Amino acid sequence: MNWKNIKVNAEGNGFCLEGQAIFGPYKSVLKFHAPGLAPVEDETGSYHINSEGMALYRQRYLRTFGYYCERAAVSSEQGQFHIDTKGNAIYGERYDWCGNYQQDICTVRKGGEYFHIDLQGHPLYEERYRYAGDFRDGYACVRQADGYCLHIDSQGRALHPYRYLELDVFHKGFARAKDEAGWLHIDLAGRPVYNRRFLQLEPFYNGFALVQNQGGEHEIINEKGDCQHKI
Known part of the structure; x- marks a missing residue:
């Protein structure tokens, strides 16, 4: 059967197809991911099943997560790591924590320090951070030991010289950032795209973004920071 049509049931402990139960019940499940594998937990432990409901391997883990880039994070007594689509x-x-692969790169934590690894598990750079987020469109946000955030590329190089108190990944050429005056949007060069600052804001969506101004009012602004209307 087509795994894309298999859904997690309302109880979160099994799977259904066109409204009919097919696998389960388990203690817990997560949804199917390419190439058609899903994490489940029963009385024997955590593992993955295929689209026929069969266990992918004999090993059992403390916890299993979904597949991304044909790799899944699993948790064992020795720590967390990734397995391939055959369970190897x-x-x-072994890490203290593993994220999910995004754009063939994954965030991990070891000894309280975050960094990124490639598909074979090799660190991409020597630097270590207080926190490191997922890659999107070739760049990731990291937090340095001094608490400031920056964007890096897949080789660990800073995209621009600017540092911010808070920082988000780029979305359609802009990223959310926060400096001492408040939240704003920045461009790929790390520069503010307008002079205003906000209490909070969302990413731009087709040229406009929802923000909350310093007076607590909600506005829709354009990419120049101009108010289009208040909500």
Whole structure:
């Protein structure tokens, strides 16, 4: 059957197809991801099943997560790591925490320090951070030891010289950022695209963004920071 049509049931402990139960009940499940595998947990432990409801491997883990880039994070007594679509460990290292692969790159934590690894589990750079987020469109946000955030590329190089108190990934050429005066949008060069600052804001959506101004009012602004109307 087509795994894309298999849904998690309302109880979160099994799967259904066209409204009919097909697998379960389990203790817990997560949805199917390409290439058609899903994490489940029963009395034996956590593992993955295929679209026929069969266990992918004999090993059991403390917890299993969804597949991304044909790799899934799993949690064992020795730590967290990634397995391939046959259930084999990708690398020998064990981490305190693993994220999910995005754009063939994954965030991990070891000894309280965050960094990124490639598909084979090799660190992409030597620097270590207080926190490191997922890559999107070639760049990721990281938080340095001094608390300031910056954008880096897949080789760990800073995209621009600017540092912010808070920082988000780029969306349609702009990123959310926060400096000492408040929230704003910046361009790919790290520069503010307008002079205003806000209490909070959303990413631009087709040229406009929802913000909350310093007076607590909600506005829709354009990419120049001009108010189009208040909500």
